[in-house]
Amino acid sequence: MDARRRIPATDRVLADPLLHGAADRLGHDVVRRAVHDAQQQARHGHLPPEQVAAAARAALPDTACGMRRVINASGVLLHTNLGRAPLSDAAIDAVRATAGTSDVELDLTTGRRGPRGRGTRDALIDAVPAAEDAHVVNNGAAALSLAATALAAGREIVLARGELVEIGDGFRIPDLLTATGARLREVGTTNRVHLADYQDALGPDTGFVLKVHPSNFRITGFTSHVTVAELRTLPAPVVADIGSGLLHPHPKLPAEPDAQRTLAAGADLVTASGDKLLGGPQAGLLLGTTDLITRLRRHPLARALRVDKLTLAALEATVRGPATPTARALARTPAELLDRARRIAAALRDRGIDADAHDSTATVGGGGAPGVELPSAAITLPARFATALRTAPTPVLGRVEQDRCLLDLLAVAPTDDHTLIDTTAAADRCT
Numbered sequence: 001m002d003a004r005r006r007i008p009a010t011d012r013v014l015a016d017p018l019l020h021g022a023a024d025r026l027g028h029d030v031v032r033r034a035v036h037d038a039q040q041q042a043r044h045g046h047l048p049p050e051q052v053a054a055a056a057r058a059a060l061p062d063t064a065c066g067m068r069r070v071i072n073a074s075g076v077l078l079h080t081n082l083g084r085a086p087l088s089d090a091a092i093d094a095v096r097a098t099a100g101t102s103d104v105e106l107d108l109t110t111g112r113r114g115p116r117g118r119g120t121r122d123a124l125i126d127a128v129p130a131a132e133d134a135h136v137v138n139n140g141a142a143a144l145s146l147a148a149t150a151l152a153a154g155r156e157i158v159l160a161r162g163e164l165v166e167i168g169d170g171f172r173i174p175d176l177l178t179a180t181g182a183r184l185r186e187v188g189t190t191n192r193v194h195l196a197d198y199q200d201a202l203g204p205d206t207g208f209v210l211k212v213h214p215s216n217f218r219i220t221g222f223t224s225h226v227t228v229a230e231l232r233t234l235p236a237p238v239v240a241d242i243g244s245g246l247l248h249p250h251p252k253l254p255a256e257p258d259a260q261r262t263l264a265a266g267a268d269l270v271t272a273s274g275d276k277l278l279g280g281p282q283a284g285l286l287l288g289t290t291d292l293i294t295r296l297r298r299h300p301l302a303r304a305l306r307v308d309k310l311t312l313a314a315l316e317a318t319v320r321g322p323a324t325p326t327a328r329a330l331a332r333t334p335a336e337l338l339d340r341a342r343r344i345a346a347a348l349r350d351r352g353i354d355a356d357a358h359d360s361t362a363t364v365g366g367g368g369a370p371g372v373e374l375p376s377a378a379i380t381l382p383a384r385f386a387t388a389l390r391t392a393p394t395p396v397l398g399r400v401e402q403d404r405c406l407l408d409l410l411a412v413a414p415t416d417d418h419t420l421i422d423t424t425a426a427a428d429r430c431t
């Protein structure tokens, strides 16, 4: 009873120097809730009354947003549940610089309205010389639905049966296409399609021929498909959904299509995501001929799919700027990763933790390079660490294999190695 009476009143805790400025930074409600939670703990005898302010301060989030940074040690380079590609520092700087008022749609020399997103468009066509023009929308699905609406609503999209892809979380490309009012004209079989199948399906109702990259599965065995170079011989526009957003071929991902080669091979329009292998923000890229891109840009739906200045800024900095974290992760060698894993494991063993270093196999994930195994290295820990690390103050997402928790380093920036050590050591004390 006595201790309870010593619990400081809310206003007194809020006035504590430890919480100085917190409400300005995070908002009153967030701080008040942290104080109430700490008072509650003290009431239940879990906290000495004089530590209420310190406990409230410790419980405050870093930002006014509930989402938190998570270290991706899952071995899946582009993890959809972790927001796919991490932005580069250059892209983060660009977002910061434009987050206030910016000249996103103003020509500063004339003082008049300027073309929205011009810099981003220029960056894309500089990076992909085979593209005459470019347009950016919200995501890959939006790019595809704008193309289908503007070029094929009320008409037919000719598409191979083996390319009727479900991307994930129940999202199916055929459903998206028909939702725009276009009809699907499926050709070939699950495993095989020939140019003649497309030829037979073309008619006055054809809007375009669509080629979809099977970005999350592989069909092997008795298969045949038709290349963009062959499709271009047909009397219809060719749209290629390449998915992952590689602008140029990547040596480690030889089967992954890229925008430059796909357009050079004769596609009239390429659609792709910004936050997969391109390593940028969530966005949908449309690259292609002046004629088609102009039609898309002028379609009323384009306004509904328009991206904000933050996306435009991050995307331009991604395309023009230095290698992205995703590109850097792909460039890491197994030897360098194993070396890091050994050092981290040794530091953890010094703290009495049962840690080891091991080779590992990472994947691209996030709808790119299915079946590609990326040789990597991991720290292995007792399985109980998986939950403890996931719920740590700086959460770390690993994976459990054969009763060990693996922290795969492929997608972890070397600058986070210290955080991995500290977080694992702290998790050991809590479990």
Ligand SMILES: *Cc1c(COP(=O)(O)O)cnc(C)c1O
Binding pocket: 139, 140, 141, 142, 165, 167, 212, 213, 214, 215, 216, 241, 242, 243, 244, 272, 273, 274, 283, 284, 366, 367, 368
């Ligand atoms: C990922 C993907 C999409 C969807 O892109 P989002 O950016 O997730 O909307 C469409 N097509 C293919 C081939 C993809 O890989």
